[in-house]
Amino acid sequence: MPLTGIDLNQPLAPAAPAAPHSASGEAAATHDLAAVAPPARPARRWTPKRVVATPAAYDHAHGRRIMELVESQGIEVERLRSNRLTGLRGETDRETYARAKATMAIVVSPPSRRKLQPIAPSADWRFDLAEGCPAHCQYCYLAGSLSGPPVTRVYADLDDILAGLADYEGRGTITSRRDARRDEGTTFEASCYTDPLALEHLTGSWRRAVEHFGAWDAPVQLRWTTKFDDVDTFVGLPHHGRTRVRLSVNCKPVTTRVEGGTSRLEDRLAALRRLARDGYPVGVTIAPIIAVPDWRDHYTELLDGIADAVRDVPGLDLTAELITHRFTPGSKEVLLGWYPRTKLEMDEESRSRKHGKFGAVKYVYPAATMAELRTFFHTELATRLPSCRILYWT
Template identity: 80%
Template sequence: MPDLNDPLALDEVTAPHSASGEQVWTHDLSGVAPPPRPGRRWTPKRVVATPPAYDHPHGRRIMALVEAQGIEVERLKSARLTGVRGENDRQTYARAKSTLAIVVSPPSRRRLQPISPSADWRFDLAEGCPAHCQYCYLAGSLSGPPVTRVYADLDDILDGLADYAGRGTVTSRRAARRDEGTTFEASCYTDPLALEHLTGSWRRAVEHFGAWDAPVQLRWTTKFADVGTFTGLPHAGRTRVRFSVNGQPVTTRMEGGTAPLPERLAALRTLALDGYPVGLTIAPIMAIDDWRRHYGALLDAVATAVDGVPGLDLTAELITHRFTPGSKEVLLGWYPRTRIEMDEESRSRKHGKFGAVKYVYPPTVMGELRGWFESEIAARLPACRILYWT
């Protein structure tokens, strides 16, 4: 597994090989999930703060937290980020992935957008992610070098959410999910646990929702496992933490710098025992070789991880692999040796809500995948509720 702090050691994440040349998977999913341990943490090589960030209490809190970990914060003279571009795209990628910027959210981020089928509304506390997933959802979605930006105006962002309560269309008005209340997704453009030790932002968000006496729910998903600071918080059951999981060949070979799958499942159990609603984001589902066996092992491992949890509230969100022409171009630039299948000829071409082209699995493959997951989740995880398939 490549180091989170070495962005160039990630062209291809592979499992170790035996003397016979066969790949050896080092994380056994057959037994009980291992006990939690200190999670993998990202240490940025460069941290910068823009002048507006100093005007916000949370911006100053982030700077103090970063400096307490022995990381220098460079104060920029303007709100423009400089020193990120390298001599070529590869160097630019490495510099950007090693940089944390403390900024104020742009006005467009303060006007919440629907985020169907996940939640009523999307709000952002950061954008960018230090992990190195070869199918990265952010490729083609965010402009410029992939710098991780964290927002200093957290208090204003959280205060503005009240205007959207009761106004959504995904969970607020649909009978099948009305019990969730108005839902707010806080991980569309980042991974919260990858940044929490540097910001404290999501801990404050959990406490904000816990004190919000209304039918609302905070939602975020992660590929990390550093959940120690979230246990014991007054969350009031109003935060659902979902763990992004996949078949072991995907998590081991295509998700560089993230927590190993058994650690994610141990973290899921830890939060479930602390009373959090929890979830699985099985994504991206890939029609890899022997996919039934690999995904079957995943579901069995989840069943072991949640066994005996009292009052378990577990959901699953099932998201198949897709790509756009733009994301394919970006990803091949970032990970030129990736083995992810992105062959337009073997896919169905679809148009998104705003006319953008995307390539998904053809109907026969999609139907086979969906039928298997729906039946196997019902059989192996009977307490799990599937929220959607896409």
């Protein structure tokens, strides 16, 4: 796809099945969380340098609400004459990346996005309220899942998207029909291609989704994961337990070397506690799990921090999703173009080569390493958080 002249009403073409979007933090959690959550720090909020809106976005009430919200924060919205986005090309690929990463486009979702797809092993169905993320994670799964410059697109047709979900109730195969997770009902994942809290102050989309599911009197559940902590607008909503928010976390050597632009780990754990105390089902997504030197010690510190964060929360409903680091030849090429000085290990010779469902090649840890990591996490989570349900390992 060329770097200019992008058709904003066409989806970013998937290059491979995407894992739920995930991230990590910067520091170990403090033990102050064991008693009460500390006062919330000022949220880290993204301010795009350029916001544009397609003509079609003006035809939707939520699109106009997004524009009003953006303009109320002193950000100008540029109305495009057509569905073509120009002005992204820089002197180098790196400059083009930077321009795209600083741009938010208000668009209408393409028809292909309205036909929901399964998202194993996370949930029954995936639906999107946005594509793209302003964070700078050097392991970013979107690099191998979406093609083209990383422009963040937010969808103006929110009301139509939410209304269309009812057709999928009871039709999934991950939680709708499996005894181990049947209590979750039909699950809808809303963070595969973005980080909701990175955009919520600009769109209000996920707050409206939480309210929609809260009013949906059926065995359903909204799911999303985040590496940000700006949860204050979600506390007190009538969610009725039908939204599970997962905080994406990792150990310190990973977070300090390969992630940028996200909330600190201790702030995310404080947000986890605030949501859990407000009655939300919550979770942790530990991803990508990386076998760094002394990984046992570093991940033990992380698990201790999680245990402190949720200690003494009444009625705690906590899950864990465990995702090891993997990469594809395509994602490696993109990531090295975005982050040429990355320290992230992507050595094919030290990995096992696997073929995905559709023949795509990916590189994962060798079987012995995977077994060692898996045994550690299952054992240590059971010791520190016996009530926590591990939903899957991959």
